[in-house]
Amino acid sequence: MTEIGLPSGVRACLFDLDGVLTPTALIHAAAWKEMFDEFLRQRGGGDSGEFRPFDATADYDAYVDGRPRADGVRSFLASRDIELPEGEEDDPPDRETVHGLGNRKNILVVRKIRDEGVKPYPGSVRYVEAVRAAGMRTAVVSSSANCKDVLVSAGIEHLMDVRVDGVTAVEKGLRGKPKPDTFLEAARQLGVEAGQAVVFEDALVGMDAGREGKFGYVVGVDRVGQAEELRKHGADTVVTDLGELLGRTA
Numbered sequence: 001m002t003e004i005g006l007p008s009g010v011r012a013c014l015f016d017l018d019g020v021l022t023p024t025a026l027i028h029a030a031a032w033k034e035m036f037d038e039f040l041r042q043r044g045g046g047d048s049g050e051f052r053p054f055d056a057t058a059d060y061d062a063y064v065d066g067r068p069r070a071d072g073v074r075s076f077l078a079s080r081d082i083e084l085p086e087g088e089e090d091d092p093p094d095r096e097t098v099h100g101l102g103n104r105k106n107i108l109v110v111r112k113i114r115d116e117g118v119k120p121y122p123g124s125v126r127y128v129e130a131v132r133a134a135g136m137r138t139a140v141v142s143s144s145a146n147c148k149d150v151l152v153s154a155g156i157e158h159l160m161d162v163r164v165d166g167v168t169a170v171e172k173g174l175r176g177k178p179k180p181d182t183f184l185e186a187a188r189q190l191g192v193e194a195g196q197a198v199v200f201e202d203a204l205v206g207m208d209a210g211r212e213g214k215f216g217y218v219v220g221v222d223r224v225g226q227a228e229e230l231r232k233h234g235a236d237t238v239v240t241d242l243g244e245l246l247g248r249t250a
């Protein structure tokens, strides 16, 4: 049997989606940038008066990556000392509220996913197939409400026993990453203890969730050169592609 680079005693693998299984973190980052830049420009550059664009790497990683949609809006706006009313979840995209801006960004994401389609990372598919062949149960744990559509578009839905995503979180009242609730819910649905489950994440808030939830092992997936940050936030190991774990003993 192929070695899968995990400590003995683990029985389940909990995979983040965007940036771990599929390259859709890039689609999200581009959509956030398009939406926030237009918003900041229209405000006349923000409170400082000078237009400072959204940085699709630094701002994305620090404030938006891995968080539920509305938390991403709030967190980035707070970094620029901007406060907007919450609004309603179904606010139209032209309304200057937290949900209005989130919905504006979602229109862009949905369009990009539909027009461009999604291909999974080949190394991730090989790895997920290998862990399943080794008897692990698998779950996808994503903050995204578009998770199911992305899994289907990427043709990997059948590789996951359980899905806990942005829709599930709202339905069940689960707190989003950096809180561990969504990962714990996936472990519960798979019938394993947190200590028997491995978290695979590319976002710093995902590392925080892995640590706070006391999961058995946390794998940081570094697609953007933030290996040190991932380690500081609790990664037990960092890889640039899940395929690197194949053939490795933990």
Ligand SMILES: O=P(O)(O)OC[C@H]1O[C@@H](O)[C@H](O)[C@@H](O)[C@@H]1O
Binding pocket: 017, 018, 025, 028, 029, 064, 065, 066, 067, 068, 069, 072, 106, 109, 142, 143, 144, 145, 146, 147, 166, 203
């Ligand atoms: O807006 P959605 O599709 O519900 O996704 C929420 C968040 O989901 C996370 O998986 C992404 O890392 C974020 O970029 C995204 O903002």
